[in-house]
Each structure stands twice: as structure tokens, then as C-alpha cells.
Amino acid sequence: MSRFTRKLRQWTAHLFDLPQDMLSNVPRFTMIGNRQLFVENHRGVVHFSSEHMRLSLVTGELEVFGRNLVIRGIWTEEVFIEGSIIEVKVHGMEDT
Amino acid sequence: MKPPALANWRGYVRVRIRGQYAEQLLNKLSAKQMLIWDVAREEDNQVSFFMMLPDFFRLRPLLKETGCRVHVEARFGLPFSVKQVRKRTFFISGLFLFLLGMYMLSSLIWTIDVKGNERISTDDVLAAAREEGIYPFQWTFRMKKLDTLSKELNARLPSTSWIGVTRQGTKVVIHVVESTVAENRTLRNPSHLIARTDAVVTEIIAKAGRAVVRPNTRVKKGSVLISGIVGSAQAQQAVPAKGVVRGLVWHEYEISSPLISKQKVLTGEFTERHYVQLGERRLQVSGFGDIPYAQYEVTTDVAATSWGRVSLPFGWITEKIAEVQLVAEERSEQAAMQEGLKQARFDIVAKNGPDARVKTEKILHQKSENGKVKLKVLFEVEQSIAVEQPIIH
Incomplete structure (x- = not known):
């Protein structure tokens, strides 16, 4: 995506008051308590264990710590994680 | 997560992945839009998950790419139960044999009913039906069409005007409508008509035979009135005489x-007795005491209860006791x-x-x-x- 298109999309999103993830490839995290985490717009699993999990994003990475982590479902765009989540960290998205 | 819709029909498996790059395999699977669910990391660094059976057969190239090994842990769904069932040949063949037997037995004719025949015996109808191919333990699919059957049966039994053949499952009903046949005339032997008593003939009409006497002739008991012998003296022929002969007969009384004629006359006085009827027993309800009349007539009126056509075993009986007088006139x-x-x-x-x-x-x-x-x-x-x-x- 060129710089111009990204700017145009951001501008239209701002103009029509749309959520950011509708137009740009920004990931969306939905968390229900500390039990379930729903990640949209991911770019694959980097590391997966029952305590620690890393998901690749468009820019950067999502890191999840917890106990008994299980991927309930995995699709091309979405991941559904279940378990008792202790910590969620986002890396490499600071400047966008 | 729950298995997707119709997963039980298509079959699904639980697999265990052994290898360094299990995450890569997961990514490739989701990139190829293969459905996997309940991914969990096991203790010994293996990954287990569920996947659909068709997807499992597409797994091999991905395993090679990522250097993983797969082990099927559990199998679910119809394709596997079918495989299980195949081992039990006798059970399955019994099932099919039962169904086949049921079908065969239900496509046999078991009973044949003949209805509506009075003069023609049922055995005759059944014999004709047997020749047309309707008999017990005949296959229903070997029977001719019902309307041709009824036509041919009708042709076989000449004293019927119509025959209807209906089949209900394993039962064939043959409805017979008999043709009305003119009554047979009783054959009579050659005979005379003779006088029953002494009489004076008033009228004589000979329908067959020869009238011997004329009207106003006095006849004795037993004398010939209409002779059964006709023809000339050379060519005589005896016929049963027939005709009407009327005569005057004297009866002495x-x-x-x-x-004095005695007649029973109702006086108009009456009492009533009521009973409740229960089956064969009756229980008197009213009208106790002696009957106050010297002579009387009793009429009983039974009001039986019924439910539709079924008569119930209880009812109400009214006895009317009417006084009677003998009137001598x-x-x-x-x-x-x-x-x-x-x-x-x-x-x-x-x-x-x-x-x-x-x-x-x-x-x-x-x-x-x-x-x-x-x-x-x-x-x-x-x-x-x-x-x-x-x-x-």
C-alpha cells in the first residue's frame, strides 16, 4: 500500500468517523475478561505454547502470556485464543 | 470450539503433530483454508488439534514442507463408523436379510376373500381365481392388472354380471355380483286334472290338455276334468294337464x-311401577305394595340406554298396571x-x-x-x- 493510499484511507476514515480497522490493515483485539481473546487481521502464529504465544501482525507482533492457552480456532484472518490470560503485549506498532 | 456443521457426516480426526515448526504448519493450514480447531500444546512439546477428514488427506505435502510428523489420536464421524460396521458382516447381512424377508413376505398374497356370492360357491370363485393367478402365496407382482383380472374372472364365471378385484396389501378381495337368473320351471310328469270334491262345474279353461267336462256338469270326486292325453286315437300323447276349473261346492257347517259375549274393558284406573335395570337384574324403585285391582293387565315399557349403536346394560323399566273389568254383553x-x-x-x-x-x-x-x-x-x-x-x- 503506497503512502498516498494510506493517507487517503486515513482521511476518509476520519471524515466518515469509521473505525480504523475497517479501512486499514490494523488488527483488532477483542478480549472477554481474561478468558478469551479474539484477534482479527493477524499474519500467522510465530510461537505457541500453553504459557506463551506470539502472533505476527501487519506491523509488529502480539505477545500473550497466560496459563492453559489453547487456540480454539484459527482461520486465515482470525485467531481465537482461550485460557487464563495474564499479560498482552504489542510490539513494533509504536509509530503508526 | 464445537465441530463445524455436518462434521459427523464427513468425519473428523484428532491429530498430534511432532516437530520443530508446528507453528508454521498451523499458519500454512489456515492459509490453505483448512479448518482446524482446539489447538493445544501438550506436555512433550507436541501440538494436538482437530481437523476434518478431507483436510487430513491434504496434510501430507504441508508436513513435508515443515518437517513435521503426524499421529492420528482419535477418529470421529460416519466414515469411521461405516468402517467399524464393515467388520461385522453377519450382523449387517442379517439386517438386510430381515428387510428383504419382510419385503418378500409382504409382497405375497396371504388371504383371498370372496364377497357377495349367494348361489355360486366360494370354492368355484376361488378355483377360477386360481386359474387366473390369484392364490395364496402368489407374488403380487406376478398378478395381472386388477381390471383385466376382473374382466377375465367375469368371463370365466358365466353366472356373474360383474366381478371386482381389489388388493389391499397382502389381501385380495373378490366382489361378486351375481346375475339374476330366471327361475327354473319345475318339470311335471304327464297328468290329469281331477275333481277334488263333488261339484257342479261353473268354469273350465284348459291351458294344456283336453277339457272333458263342460260347465254346468255335475262331477263326482275323482272324475277327470282336464285330460292329459291328447291327440287322435292313433297318435296319443300324454301331457301334463294345466288349466283352471271352478265349480260350486256345498259345505255344511x-x-x-x-x-252372552264376555269382553275385557279397561276401566281407566292404573298404577305404575318403576324399575332400574342392570344387566339381567332389575331393581324396583317405586310402586310397592299389593296390586289393588281384582283383574288387571300389565304392559311393560323398557327404556334401554345406548351409546351410538352400542346398547348399554342398564335401563329404566316402567310397568303399567291397568285395571280391567270383564263386561258381559x-x-x-x-x-x-x-x-x-x-x-x-x-x-x-x-x-x-x-x-x-x-x-x-x-x-x-x-x-x-x-x-x-x-x-x-x-x-x-x-x-x-x-x-x-x-x-x-
Whole structure:
């Protein structure tokens, strides 16, 4: 995506008051308590264990710590994680 | 997560992945849009998840790319149960044999009913039906069409005007409508018609045979009226004589008719008794005590209960007890005589047939004694006098 298109999309999103993830490839995290985490717009699993999990994003990475982590479902765009989540960290998205 | 829709039909497996790059495999699987769920890391660094059976067969190239090994842990769904079932050949063949047997037995004819026949015996109809291919343990699919069957059966049984064949499952019903056949005439042997009593012939009509006597002839009992022998003296022929012969016959009656006639007359007084009926037993409800009348008549009225057509075993009985008086009516000698003559006329008609006509009646003797009128009457009656007598050579 060129710089111009990204700017145009951001501008239209701002103009029509749309959520950011509708137009740009920004990931969306939905968390229900500390039990379930729903990640949209991911770019694959980097590391997966029952305590620690890393998901690749468009820019950067999502890191999840917890106990008994299980991927309930995995699709091309979405991941559904279940378990008792202790910590969620986002890396490499600071400047966008 | 729950297995996707129809997963049980298509079959799904739980697999265990052994290898360094299990995450890569997961990514490739989701990139190829293969459905996997419940991914969990096991203790010994292996990954287990569920996947659909068709996807499992596409797994091999991905395993090679990522250097993983797969082990199937559990199998679910219909394709696997089918495989399980295949091992139990006898059970399955029994199931199919049962179904086959059921089908075969239900496509046999078990019973044949014949309805509506009165003169034709059921066995005859069944025999004709057997020749047309309707018999017990015949295959229903080997039977001809029902309308052709009914036509051919009708042709086979000439004394039927219509035959209907219906089949309900394993039962065939043959409805027979018999044709109305003219009544057979009884064959008669050659005979004369002779006089039953002494009489004077008034009318003679010979329908078959030769009239021997003329009207106004006096005949004795047993004399030939219509001869059964016809033809000339050379070519005689005996036929059963037929015809009408009427004659005047005298009947003597002795009548005694009482001068006092006794009749039962209802006085109008009555009481009622009510009963409840239960099956064969009855329980009196009202009208207790002795009957206050010297002479009485009892009429019983049963009101039975019913439910639709079914009569129920209880009901209500009303007994009406009506007082009766015997009324002695004295009548004149003339009235008593008329009553006696009337009785005698009824008796003549009853004895000599409905075509008997009383021509004249003569009172020969009349006297009244002991409260009775005694009469001696001679009736002259015109009646049929012919009776058949076989010709014996």
C-alpha cells in the first residue's frame, strides 16, 4: 500500500468517523475478561505454547502470556485464543 | 470450539503433530483454508488439534514442507463408523436379510376373500381365481392388472354380471355380483286334472290338455276334468294337464254362537311401577305394595340406554298396571247368528283359498238353548276344484 493510499484511507476514515480497522490493515483485539481473546487481521502464529504465544501482525507482533492457552480456532484472518490470560503485549506498532 | 456443521457426516480426526515448526504448519493450514480447531500444546512439546477428514488427506505435502510428523489420536464421524460396521458382516447381512424377508413376505398374497356370492360357491370363485393367478402365496407382482383380472374372472364365471378385484396389501378381495337368473320351471310328469270334491262345474279353461267336462256338469270326486292325453286315437300323447276349473261346492257347517259375549274393558284406573335395570337384574324403585285391582293387565315399557349403536346394560323399566273389568254383553239371537255366520265365512276362505266365493247360504236348522244359538248352514261356494293326478301307464 503506497503512502498516498494510506493517507487517503486515513482521511476518509476520519471524515466518515469509521473505525480504523475497517479501512486499514490494523488488527483488532477483542478480549472477554481474561478468558478469551479474539484477534482479527493477524499474519500467522510465530510461537505457541500453553504459557506463551506470539502472533505476527501487519506491523509488529502480539505477545500473550497466560496459563492453559489453547487456540480454539484459527482461520486465515482470525485467531481465537482461550485460557487464563495474564499479560498482552504489542510490539513494533509504536509509530503508526 | 464445537465441530463445524455436518462434521459427523464427513468425519473428523484428532491429530498430534511432532516437530520443530508446528507453528508454521498451523499458519500454512489456515492459509490453505483448512479448518482446524482446539489447538493445544501438550506436555512433550507436541501440538494436538482437530481437523476434518478431507483436510487430513491434504496434510501430507504441508508436513513435508515443515518437517513435521503426524499421529492420528482419535477418529470421529460416519466414515469411521461405516468402517467399524464393515467388520461385522453377519450382523449387517442379517439386517438386510430381515428387510428383504419382510419385503418378500409382504409382497405375497396371504388371504383371498370372496364377497357377495349367494348361489355360486366360494370354492368355484376361488378355483377360477386360481386359474387366473390369484392364490395364496402368489407374488403380487406376478398378478395381472386388477381390471383385466376382473374382466377375465367375469368371463370365466358365466353366472356373474360383474366381478371386482381389489388388493389391499397382502389381501385380495373378490366382489361378486351375481346375475339374476330366471327361475327354473319345475318339470311335471304327464297328468290329469281331477275333481277334488263333488261339484257342479261353473268354469273350465284348459291351458294344456283336453277339457272333458263342460260347465254346468255335475262331477263326482275323482272324475277327470282336464285330460292329459291328447291327440287322435292313433297318435296319443300324454301331457301334463294345466288349466283352471271352478265349480260350486256345498259345505255344511254347524255353528254354535253364545248369546252372552264376555269382553275385557279397561276401566281407566292404573298404577305404575318403576324399575332400574342392570344387566339381567332389575331393581324396583317405586310402586310397592299389593296390586289393588281384582283383574288387571300389565304392559311393560323398557327404556334401554345406548351409546351410538352400542346398547348399554342398564335401563329404566316402567310397568303399567291397568285395571280391567270383564263386561258381559248380552246380544240378540239375530246378532249372535250373524256373528256365527261371519266366523264360518272366514273359515271357508281360509280353507279353500282366497278365490273361494260364497254364492248362497241356506240355514237348514236353527235353535237356541243353554244361552247359545245353534245353527246348521249349507254354504254354496264357488272355488277351484282341480287337483293333479299323474297318468300311470
